[in-house]
Amino acid sequence: MDLRQLEYFVAVAEERNFTRAAQRVHISQSGVSAQIRRLEKELGAELFDRSARSAELTVAGEAALAHARNALAAAASVGQAVGEITGLLRGNLSIGMVIGCTVTPLFDALAGFHRAHPGVTLSLREDNSDRLLDDVRSGALDLALIGTGTEPDDLEFLTIISEPLVAAVPAGHELAGGPVALHDLAAHPVVCMPPGTGLRAVFDRVCAARGVEPMIALQASAAEAIADLALRGLGVAILSESMVAGHSGLTALPLADAIDPALLVLAWRPGTNAAARELIAYCRTAFRISADQSSSTAPTTR
Known part of the structure; x- marks a missing residue:
């Protein structure tokens, strides 16, 4: 062989x-x-x-x-x-990215790395966060940008975003005007991301903690699709705060009893290879995250 x-x-x-x-x-x-x-x-x-x-x-x-x-x-x-x-990096790097997540700094990091190290072949694959994490752990991926509700304790990571979930509704909606309790939300159809995504994991966990069974009407993997469905009155969108920004027709309402943040993290295995370490350095620069905001020993959306 x-x-x-x-x-x-x-x-x-x-x-x-x-x-x-x-x-x-x-x-x-x-x-x-x-x-x-x-x-x-x-x-x-x-x-x-x-x-x-x-x-x-x-x-x-x-x-x-x-x-x-x-x-x-x-x-x-x-x-x-x-x-x-010799100072020359060669080989292959496999990068994962959560579906429907357009994160320009990651693309900037990939472009800068490619210019500096043309001998390294880059591949990029989209999938849901659960499968991406499994592939990082197994070695099928070198690193991945994933959404999660918890910090994976067996991987190294950079936290890119940590922010609360919100309920997003169009003007004139019955819930518009203030924070929304999960029990009040349960009376309305919900539009959210599917299982296997970080945002859905956080939402399911906070609902279970309060004994709330939400009425999941529609599911989509892209934040833009969820926002558009909510704009058309098909349900209350469950997104992170930054995902609602830019959708002028929607109002982001705090979920009063959902304090767990949704995280967007770049994760990789401890002891990864030199090419991956170099790409991670480019990511740190692109995301303007200092080394002390990551963990090299600790184990840390969509």
Whole structure:
């Protein structure tokens, strides 16, 4: 077996789809399939169940995945170690970003890093916050910008935003005019983000703490979509304060008994590689966050 076969195997396992994996590694689907077949022949076992609609790992595939990732990481570390000596960074960095979150400073950081280190290939993937966190922990992603209601205690992080949830309503709405209690909110349809997002986790937690069962009418992954639905009278939007800013037709009302903040954080594993550390430094500058606002040992939306 060779590293290329392991790279394709990991790509298919993470994408759960041969076509998306081929796009990710920049070769044809038939090329990916052929290399996976050669790897399976050499190992003497099928790695994927091809009878399902998605490419699901077999028991043998599950057993091989962690070792394949470790082998690729070890190979990358060889290049990184030499790069640190020569001052030249090479390799690949995989970055995750929560769906529907346009954060210009992150893009600025990526652009600045790319100009300074063209030998490092960058990939960016959107997903919901729960899956992004899982992928950072597993090593499938080097770092990710995620929404959360709690600080992950096993990762290093930069806190980008920490702010309360608000209820957003159009002018003339029955709730307009002051803070909203969760029990009063329960009498109205709610438009919010889906499970797996940081904002939804915070909202679910504060409602459960007060014994409130909100009437979830509609769900959307983008703050703009939620705001537009609320503007049209389809429900009370649950967003963070900054997400409501810029929507002139909506009024942000404090949730009187929901004090837990929603967090937007950049998270990565302890002991990450040199290229990731350099990108994190660019992110610190882009977000204008000093090193003392992050944790290198502690474990810290949408």
